[in-house]
Amino acid sequence: MSSESPFxxxxxxxxxxxxxxxxxxxxxxxxxxxxxxxxxxQSVRDRRQSGPRFKKFIFVFAFAAVAVLAVAAFKYxxxxxxxxxxxxxxxxxxxxxxxxxxxxxxxxGAFSRILTALxxxxxxSKVDTIVNKALQQSKIASDIQPYVSKNFAFAGWKSxxxxxxxxxxxFLASTNNDKILAALQADAQPTSQPNLFLLKENLYGGIxxxxxxxxxxxxxxxxxxxxxxxQARSAADLPQYQAARATLPSDSNLMLFMxxxxxxxxxxxxxxxxxxxxxxxxxxxxxxxxQGLATYYRYPLRVKDxxxxxxxxxVASFDMSALKEVPAGAYGVIGLSQLGxxxxxxxxxxxxxxxxxxxxxxxxxxxKISVLNDVVPALSGNAQIVVYPGVTGQAxxxxxxxxxxxxxxxxxxxxxxxxxxxxxxxxxxxTPVRFDESQQGKATVWxxxxxxxxxxxxxxxxxxxxxxxxxxxxxxxxxxTTSAVMVNKVLGVYNSNQKSLADDAPFFAMxxxxxxxxxxxxxxxxSRVMNALRPQIxxxxxxxxxxVNPDDIIRLFGGNDAGLVGTTQYxxxxxNAQLFLPLDYDRxxxxxxxxxxxxxxxxxxxxxxxxxxxxxxxxxxxxxxxVNITP
Amino acid sequence: xxxxMDSRTAQPLRTSEAGGTxxxxxxxxxxxEVFPYLCxxxxxxxxxxxxxxxxxxxxxxxxxxxxEQMRAWLFGIARRKLADAVRRSPGVVLPLSAAESLIASDxxxxxxxxxxxxxIKIRALIDKLPEDQREALLLQYVEELSIIEIAxxxxxxxxxxxxxxxxxxxxxxxxxxxxxxxxxxxxx
Numbered sequence: 152m153s154s155e156s157p158f159x160x161x162x163x164x165x166x167x168x169x170x171x172x173x174x175x176x177x178x179x180x181x182x183x184x185x186x187x188x189x190x191x192x193q194s195v196r197d198r199r200q201s202g203p204r205f206k207k208f209i210f211v212f213a214f215a216a217v218a219v220l221a222v223a224a225f226k227y228x229x230x231x232x233x234x235x236x237x238x239x240x241x242x243x244x245x246x247x248x249x250x251x252x253x254x255x256x257x258x259x260g261a262f263s264r265i266l267t268a269l270x271x272x273x274x275x276s277k278v279d280t281i282v283n284k285a286l287q288q289s290k291i292a293s294d295i296q297p298y299v300s301k302n303f304a305f306a307g308w309k310s311x312x313x314x315x316x317x318x319x320x321x322f323l324a325s326t327n328n329d330k331i332l333a334a335l336q337a338d339a340q341p342t343s344q345p346n347l348f349l350l351k352e353n354l355y356g357g358i359x360x361x362x363x364x365x366x367x368x369x370x371x372x373x374x375x376x377x378x379x380x381x382q383a384r385s386a387a388d389l390p391q392y393q394a395a396r397a398t399l400p401s402d403s404n405l406m407l408f409m410x411x412x413x414x415x416x417x418x419x420x421x422x423x424x425x426x427x428x429x430x431x432x433x434x435x436x437x438x439x440x441x442q443g444l445a446t447y448y449r450y451p452l453r454v455k456d457x458x459x460x461x462x463x464x465x466v467a468s469f470d471m472s473a474l475k476e477v478p479a480g481a482y483g484v485i486g487l488s489q490l491g492x493x494x495x496x497x498x499x500x501x502x503x504x505x506x507x508x509x510x511x512x513x514x515x516x517x518x519k520i521s522v523l524n525d526v527v528p529a530l531s532g533n534a535q536i537v538v539y540p541g542v543t544g545q546a547x548x549x550x551x552x553x554x555x556x557x558x559x560x561x562x563x564x565x566x567x568x569x570x571x572x573x574x575x576x577x578x579x580x581x582t583p584v585r586f587d588e589s590q591q592g593k594a595t596v597w598x599x600x601x602x603x604x605x606x607x608x609x610x611x612x613x614x615x616x617x618x619x620x621x622x623x624x625x626x627x628x629x630x631x632t633t634s635a636v637m638v639n640k641v642l643g644v645y646n647s648n649q650k651s652l653a654d655d656a657p658f659f660a661m662x663x664x665x666x667x668x669x670x671x672x673x674x675x676x677x678s679r680v681m682n683a684l685r686p687q688i689x690x691x692x693x694x695x696x697x698x699v700n701p702d703d704i705i706r707l708f709g710g711n712d713a714g715l716v717g718t719t720q721y722x723x724x725x726x727n728a729q730l731f732l733p734l735d736y737d738r739x740x741x742x743x744x745x746x747x748x749x750x751x752x753x754x755x756x757x758x759x760x761x762x763x764x765x766x767x768x769x770x771x772x773x774x775x776x777x778v779n780i781t782p
Numbered sequence: 783x784x785x786x787m788d789s790r791t792a793q794p795l796r797t798s799e800a801g802g803t804x805x806x807x808x809x810x811x812x813x814x815e816v817f818p819y820l821c822x823x824x825x826x827x828x829x830x831x832x833x834x835x836x837x838x839x840x841x842x843x844x845x846x847x848x849x850e851q852m853r854a855w856l857f858g859i860a861r862r863k864l865a866d867a868v869r870r871s872p873g874v875v876l877p878l879s880a881a882e883s884l885i886a887s888d889x890x891x892x893x894x895x896x897x898x899x900x901x902i903k904i905r906a907l908i909d910k911l912p913e914d915q916r917e918a919l920l921l922q923y924v925e926e927l928s929i930i931e932i933a934x935x936x937x938x939x940x941x942x943x944x945x946x947x948x949x950x951x952x953x954x955x956x957x958x959x960x961x962x963x964x965x966x967x968x969x970x
Contacts, residue, residue, distance in 0.1 A: 165954065166923040168961060169908070172901040173924050175818030176827045182817060185835035186809060193842040 184270050188263055232324035234406070236304035236362055237392070239322060241374050242384040245413030246307035246317055247392075248406065253302065254439070255402035261439045261736065268737045272744035291338035291350060298330040299323040299363055306386075308371075309413055317413075320375065321365040328358050347372055395432035398449040398727060403436030411451065429453035431725055442709055443733035450726040462496030464723025466670045470558055471662045472653065473533040476628060477552055478640040479655035482683070483675035484537045489559065491530035498522045517578065520569055529566030532558035532628075537652070542617055542636050546683045550618075550637050557627035567622060567629045571597065586622070594625035594642055598635075661714035664731050669718035677708040677715050677733060698745055707742065709733040805842060811852060812838045816860050819925050823864060833863050853927060854934035861917075861935060900961045907958045915950035918943055 233251040240247055254262035269275050302324040307317030325331055332346065335356060339348035347357040347369065355372050356365045359379045366372045377383040386392050386408075395408050414433050431451030438445045469488035477484070501507040515521055533556050541548030555563035574584040585600040599607070599620040608618070621638045623630040625645050632638050643649025652658045661674040681688075682705060689701045708715070713733035720727045816837050820830040837859045908916055917936060921927045929947075933940045 161955070162923075162951075165951070166926075168901075168904060169920065169923045172904045172908070173822040173920065175821040176830065178813050178817060179827070179831070181828075182813070182831040182834060185831055186812065186838045189835050189839035189842060190805065193839065 181271070185267065188266055191266075231302070232300060232361070233302035233304050236322035236324070237387040238385050239359060239362065239364070239375055239379050240304065240306040240320075240386040241378050242386050242389050243308070244306040244320075244386055245309045245410045247304070247386060247408045248306075249304040250405050251302050252300075252404065258402060258404075258439050261441050265439070265736045265740065268740040272740050274740060274744055274747070277744075277747060291334060294334035294338055295331055295363065298325060298327040298334070300326050304362075307413070318367055318371070320367075320371055322362040323365070325358065325361050325363055328361065331363050332358055342369065344369065344373075391430060391432045395434035395449060398434055398725070399436035399447050400438050400445075403438045403447070405437040407433075407435040409433040414451075429724060440731070442713065443731060446730045446732070448726070448728040448730075450728070451724065452721070452726055453724060461723065462492045462499070463721050466492045466721070467559060468668050468720070469670060469672055470533050471665070471667060473535060473554070473556055473558070474653035474658060474662060475651045476554055476556055476630075476644065477535060477537050477652045478539075478637075478644050479650040479652050479658075480539060481652055481655070481658070481676065482538045482540065482549070482679050483673065484535055484652065484658070486669075486672045486674075487534045487536075488670045489531055490534050491527040491561070494522065494530060495527045498527075518573055520566075520573070525566050525569060529561060529563045530555060532556040532561035532563065539637065540679070540683060542634070544683075546687065551633050552637060552641065553631040555629045562627070563629040564624050564627055567624065571622075591642055592646060594623050594645060596638060597622040597624075657712045657714050660712045661716045664714075664716045665718050668720055670720050672716070672718040674717075675715040676713075678706070678711050678713050681705045681708065698749075699742065703738045703742055707735055707738050709735045807852065808841045808856070809838065811856050812841070815853060815925065816856050819857065819860060820864065822920070822924065824867075829867070833860070833867060836863050851931060851934050854931035857921065857925065857927065857931070857935035858937070904958060904961050907954060911950055911953060914938075915946045915953070918946040919950040919954070922947060 231251040231253060233249040236249060237247065266275075300323075304322040306320045306322070310316065310318045335348045335358075339350050339356065342349055342355070347355055350356045350365065353367050354365060355367070355369055356363060357372060358364070359372075359376055364372060364375055366375065374383060378385045391410070392408060396406075399406060410432055411430060429451030430453070431449075433451060434447075434449040436447045438447070466489045469486045471486075473486065474484070498511065501511060511522065520526065533554075535552070535554040537552040537554070539550040539552070541550050555561070557563065571586060575586070577583055584603050586597040587600050589596050589598070598604075604619060607620070617636070618633050619635050621632045621635065623632065623638060623641055625642075630641055632641060640649055644651045653662070657676040657678065658674060661676075665672045665674060685701065685705055688704050692699055692701045692704070713735075714731075715733060716729070716731040718729050812834055817830060817834040820833045820837075821827065824830045824833065837856060840859050840863070841856060908919070911919065914936070918932055921932045921935065922929075927935065929940050929943050932938075933943045936943065938946075
């Protein structure tokens with residue numbers, strides 16, 4: 152207690168004893184880092200929340216709505232300097248990429264965990280050391296580096312037959328224009344143009360707006376300058392770019408866009424005569440999420456004018472309630488909606504072909520099955536391929552289900568009966584396959600007869616010992632299983648005494664991520680797969696000197712509910728796809744640090760690749776630049 | 783700004799500058815006062831660090847608000863964060879009576895085994911107090927908060943805090959007076 156304490160002696164004794172009984176720990180550097188992280192997060196929030204103080208008055212004026220939108224866009228883009236560079240990129244760019252490392256509100260938690268893990272593992276200082284070493288090779292780079300942020304954009308113009316070696320322009324978000332300009336004045340060669348500098352042969356640099364812009368030619372730099380001065384059109388003004396951007400989440404951290412010209416390897420393909428080429432732009436975005444990385448794709452595909460192809464754009468969404476038709480406990484599931492339409496489209500496309508058309512007709516006649524009248528109506532519902540652990544529990548022992556349901560008035564049972572007849576009464580010279588049929592409650596089960604089953608097991612080998620081929624017809628659905636165990640599980644689901652995949656925690660979580668708009672999807676319970684592989688992983692880690700904890704590998708993708716989710720959907724104009732990769736950032740960064748330490752021990756500090764540019768004059772008189780990266 | 787007085791010391795309470803708090807002062811309070819407080823109440827230093835950082839984060843977010851009683855305000859945030867942590871993960875808070883190892887680590891092998899046992903018993907005594915009494919007692923005697931600061935942190939009136947403290951002291955002295963007297967003699 153302090154000397155001015157008014158406590159009486161008994162109170163002072165109490166205070167002294169209690170302090171002794173309740174000791175506290177020392178402040179560690181870790182706590183200071185955690186607090187610095189909070190400061191960073193707060194500064195991000197402040198930047199996002201700070202706006203012009205006159206915002207109130209804007210509402211007073213006639214153009215209130217427009218002004219508010221403009222202010223909102225300004226505030227948003229100030230938090231995303233990488234993306235904001237789009238405003239400077241000329242509209243004729245064929246490829247655009249941006250990187251924004253400022254987290255959105257939704258991303259603060261994940262970024263915080265990543266930064267904490269990077270600091271804890273010493274990765275930040277390690278990378279700084281490597282970068283500093285590399286920068287020492289170039290005075291100008293080391294002088295400029297402190298004044299550019301980790302947010303940047305890249306634009307490329309197709310300079311040859313493919314987009315693989317575009318003419319690039321880089322936009323590095325500046326944190327201090329004056330300092331960068333001073334560095335350029337001190338270290339680079341001035342040109343005839345004010346504030347444009349020659350960094351090295353065919354590499355120009357200068358400040359435009361709040362960016363250090365680096366181009367390969369003075370003309371390109373001036374084109375960007377004209378865009379900045381609103382004398383030329385920016386990519387941001389293109390409706391195609393805007394449409395592509397709108398398909399990605401607003402807080403995508405890494406984005407890539409390609410024009411149709413950039414997308415097609417051969418520019419001759421970019422013509423109105425090619426029905427598969429779209430005017431739309433390709434878009435890809437990666438966003439950091441709490442539980443992993445989400446990747447979004449949009450691939451333009453115009454098929455309206457192509458016979459047969461339009462079917463693909465007319466496929467209904469996969470109904471996630473179909474997961475109620477299969478038992479819980481799966482490793483993974485592939486869901487496909489209305490395969491019949493895909494078959495119909497393919498049938499029509501193939502029918503147009505003079506080689507395939509007659510062959511398909513011949514097959515239909517021989518097998519007495521009509522693609523359009525039997526197959527397509529049978530496959531108009533949801534189809535699922537589900538993989539389960541086998542009864543032995545070994546990683547290589549798996550069971551599977553293939554399910555065709557009766558959604559959208561589909562009739563898979565009708566086709567199943569036709570195929571069974573075909574197997575049991577095959578064409579002359581072929582061995583018939585027999586099924587034993589039984590009724591189990593409301594389900595009809597066809598089981599491959601013993602002699603056929605034994606022959607099949609001999610062919611497949613040991614793992615097929617507990618396997619069987621069974622077909623269940625229930626409620627108009629057809630379910631093909633690989634074992635009697637699976638038959639019981641499926642019947643348990645239909646009798647409501649077995650949990651379905653819809654109630655299985657990891658798949659419930661994954662179905663939520665997948666949403667209800669995909670036409671095809673894949674969901675894999677990564678934790679179940681990794682746990683099944685545990686014996687192999689532990690065996691491979693058992694060597695002496697191995698610092699990797701098997702749990703770091705097994706749980707690299709997160710906890711028990713972690714799942715990999717992929718979805719795809721085609722709307723007649725674009726293929727939209729998403730892939731969610733679950734990731735435990737702490738473990739991933741820990742493994743990276745272990746790998747880096749091991750590499751350093753064996754090979755020393757890695758050198759940053761040093762790019763060298765080689766310039767040749769092409770046949771059209773324009774410079775062709777090739778960049779070699781050698782360590 | 784109205785200056786509040788500490789009823790016990792008759793000194794003006796420590797107040798922040800008018801118009802808001804500075805991040806540096808908030809940080810200093812968090813490191814020197816909030817972190818030790820959370821250390822004493824959580825199971826691990828890491829938990830205490832995480833909670834201290836959270837308190838700091840909340841304080842930074844609200845730092846534009848004028849805060850007359852910075853310590854009381856920060857302890858109030860810390861108490862709420864601690865309660866949230868208990869809700870999320872009950873194991874995060876250290877039961878007072880289960881801290882033998884924490885105390886034992888401060889003693890040399892030849893040190894007073896008897897004193898060590900006494901401290902464990904004291905912790906058990908404190909643990910048996912009703913939660914409000916225990917909190918008020920520790921905030922006053924260990925964290926050195928004034929009555930008004932405790933009242934603000936615990937969202938109670940000063941009269942209620944005084945009452946809690948009187949009952950807590952009475953209970954502690956009734957059951958463990960000898961422990962405090964021994965120590966009193968040693969320290970006086």
